Amino acid sequence: MESQEGGNRTLEEVTEFLLMGFSQALHGQSFLFLLFLLIQLDLRLHSPMYFFLSHLSFLDLCYSSVTVPKILVNLLRQRNAISYNQCMAQMFFLMTFGGSECALLVIMAYDRCAAICQSLRYSHLMSSQVCLPLAMASWVWGLLDSAIHTSLATKLSFCGSNRIDHIFCDVPPLLKIACSNTYINEMALHLASVFMGLSPFLFIVLSYVFILSAILQIQSNTGRSKAFSTCTAHLMVVVIYFGMANVNYNRPKAGYSLEINTLISSLYCVVTPMMNPIIYSFRNKEVKEALQKLLERLNGLPTGGGDNRPALD
Incomplete structure (x- = not known):
């Protein structure tokens, strides 16, 4: 709460923050949950690519759940406040899921590179003994990054x-209203932008250089087209995720207007979290077939292909 006593407040007096940027909240948690459940239920989707896609869907489900429920509650109450503890918790989980997703996209790029460049060794390179530790490493990566930023944020004082x-609690907006020295926090953000943003993005670019080189060596047009199609969805998700993250965190000094x-x-x-599984679903034949099969089961219709099933492509 704001003080009328001339700015002699301590951190303990700040019990809540006012989130000034609100708009209509869209939420696609049900679709994210459906895709995650679909991958778990359909045996045809139990491959490394879909294993990582299920983690991506779960991450996106968690990511949007950190912000959207609070936005909806505040819109219903017409009061855009969040307590100090809720703000710190929201920031912690938001950065955890965001950092984990960044690491997971790198792992998915490696998976596609292994599938196309090392196709004969792919089953060995991406065995279940490899995939599970890689997925867990992405969660640990995001958790460590989030723990550092949140720990530093709790040491800030707010006296203005x-x-x-x-529309949610994040490190850059908190630094703008802090009255204590934010140099360490800003340095941590710059380092994170290198290790959590630039380095993973460059690794993905390098992976696609190898992928493109391998694809161009494929003789048949059908083979090249199939190889390209397996990478298109991931590439679209990477461009959208890193593009939006760059715009969100690397803002000009003067900042944007409240509306922007x-x-x-x-x-x-x-x-963005809602678009990721949609992109994968509508650009992937196996996912569309599994979804149609699930819908047929729910409607009590016989499954199992045949000529009566409508074309999916």
């Missing part, structure tokens, strides 16, 4: 305005 020009801030934040924390 408690108004955050954002709200739009960018909405796209980053709500729309």
Whole structure:
């Protein structure tokens, strides 16, 4: 809460923040849950690519669940406040899931590179003994990054305005209203942008250089087309995720207007996680077939292909 006593407040007096940037909240948790469940139920989708896709869907489900419920509650109550403890918790989980997703996209790029460049050794390179530790490593990667930023944020003092020009709690907007020295926090953000943003992105680019080189050596047009199609969805997700993350975190010094801030934040924390499984679903024949099979079961229709089944492509 804001004080009228001339700015002699301590951190303990700040019990809540006001999130000033609100807009209509879109939420696609049901679709994210459906895709995650679909991959778990259909045996045809129990391959490394879909194993990592199920983790991506679960991450996106968690990611949007960190922000959207609070946004909806505040919209219903018409009061855009969040307590200090809730703010720290929201920031911690948001950065955990965001960092984990970044690492998971790198792992998925390695999976595609192994599938195309080392096809004869693929089953060995991406065995279940390898996939599970890689998936767990992505979670640990995000957790460690989040723990560092959240720990540093709890040491900040807020003795001025408690108004955050954002729709959720994140490190950059908190640093703008902190009245203590934020140098260490800013250095941690710069280092994170290198290790959590630039380095993974460059690794993905390098992976696709090898992938493209391998694809161009394929003689048949059908083979090249099939190889390209297995990478298109992942490439689209990478471009959208890193593009939106760059716009959201690498803002100009002067910042954006409140309206632009709200739009960018909405796209980053709500729309982007919802788009990822949609991109994978509608560009993947196996997922569409599994979804159709599940819907036929739910409707009590016989499954199992045949000429009566409508074309999916």
